[in-house]
Amino acid sequence: EKGGFDHFMLKEIYEQPNAIKDTFRGRLRVAEGIVKISGVEDNLQKFMNADRILIIACGTSWHAGLVAEYIFEEFARIPVEVEYASEFRYRNPVIRPNDVVIAISQSGETADTLAAIKLAKESGAFVFGVCNVVGSSISRETHSGAYTHAGPEIGVASTKAFTTQITLLTLMALRIARAKGTMARADYYRYLQELELVPDLVAEALKSNDNVQAIAAIYKDAPNCIYLGRGYNYPVALEGALKLKEISYIHAEGYPAAEMKHGPIALIDERMPVVVIAPKQEHYDKIVSNIQEIKARSGKIIAVVTKGDTQVKALADHVIEIPETSDALSPLLATIPLQLLSYHIAVMRNCNVDQPRNLAKSVTVE
Numbered sequence: 001e002k003g004g005f006d007h008f009m010l011k012e013i014y015e016q017p018n019a020i021k022d023t024f025r026g027r028l029r030v031a032e033g034i035v036k037i038s039g040v041e042d043n044l045q046k047f048m049n050a051d052r053i054l055i056i057a058c059g060t061s062w063h064a065g066l067v068a069e070y071i072f073e074e075f076a077r078i079p080v081e082v083e084y085a086s087e088f089r090y091r092n093p094v095i096r097p098n099d100v101v102i103a104i105s106q107s108g109e110t111a112d113t114l115a116a117i118k119l120a121k122e123s124g125a126f127v128f129g130v131c132n133v134v135g136s137s138i139s140r141e142t143h144s145g146a147y148t149h150a151g152p153e154i155g156v157a158s159t160k161a162f163t164t165q166i167t168l169l170t171l172m173a174l175r176i177a178r179a180k181g182t183m184a185r186a187d188y189y190r191y192l193q194e195l196e197l198v199p200d201l202v203a204e205a206l207k208s209n210d211n212v213q214a215i216a217a218i219y220k221d222a223p224n225c226i227y228l229g230r231g232y233n234y235p236v237a238l239e240g241a242l243k244l245k246e247i248s249y250i251h252a253e254g255y256p257a258a259e260m261k262h263g264p265i266a267l268i269d270e271r272m273p274v275v276v277i278a279p280k281q282e283h284y285d286k287i288v289s290n291i292q293e294i295k296a297r298s299g300k301i302i303a304v305v306t307k308g309d310t311q312v313k314a315l316a317d318h319v320i321e322i323p324e325t326s327d328a329l330s331p332l333l334a335t336i337p338l339q340l341l342s343y344h345i346a347v348m349r350n351c352n353v354d355q356p357r358n359l360a361k362s363v364t365v366e
């Protein structure tokens, strides 16, 4: 049942190229130059007229929502707010009729997300679900939605659900951007073509496994770890830290790289591993200077870089290469080595990878 893998988590990490293809199926039509998601087509006017998109989710799904915030704002120029469902539901939030609410949930059963959806519906907002489990409570409670089609995710730590959520939300943003005319035609076609390459690029990123395992062996006994990223990869830093916490029980924190100097940099010394997501993209020079700041305080740098990178390589203690793609799609690749890193560290620490302590696959109680 684990398909030759030691754990469901590893199997699911390796399923990602195919899971992403399944998310694309019938929707990403490069030859025709279109993206077609029936739930979006049926409600295109609502998305086009949205004054704001509110994304509600928990945990890893909330991180996918943060990536989507950057993508929707860039592509479709719609203001986005990403909310923890548990905070949203108890806050007396301002929800206006022209707000579109997107609820993201792998299981479709998360109690707080479900309650937040009900609240949003009472306020008259249109609520769209992004779920993995077909027929789940959230998929039934929302007005419309689209499934990620990642297939069953058994490991408690979410992996393929995350990358397929980002994939689906990216497709949605492209469709809406095209309809609204907020993205140049040439850019739109280029994204369709680049998206189609993503499954192969994820497969290539998975080839970092042996290198990541060797790095895991060096840091497996670290009591703490910091993850840094900027822009589209800031949420990936949060997700990398969450994966490490939940399955290896190492205290980890994710930060936007430039926030370091506002406090967390005080934590840096020669015992602190810092995972920096530093692909060649906009603000690359900024992340290079963030790395220099950490090096100056003797922190240990594990950098995720674009294949062929030289500048970060010269500074970092370890580098993990990912293939080149456009900035907006880079979270789909940068996530892969971070999943593998947490997996290998957890295995080396004899942790129960698929069933971490204190956690349940679907959180149906608040």
Ligand code: F6R
Pocket: 058, 059, 060, 061, 062, 104, 105, 106, 107, 108, 109, 110, 113, 156, 157, 158, 159, 242, 246, 361, 362, 363
């Ligand atoms: C992390 C993880 C949790 C879930 C969260 C939301 O690996 O699995 O943080 O992401 O409980 O669950 P869903 O997406 O089912 O609503």
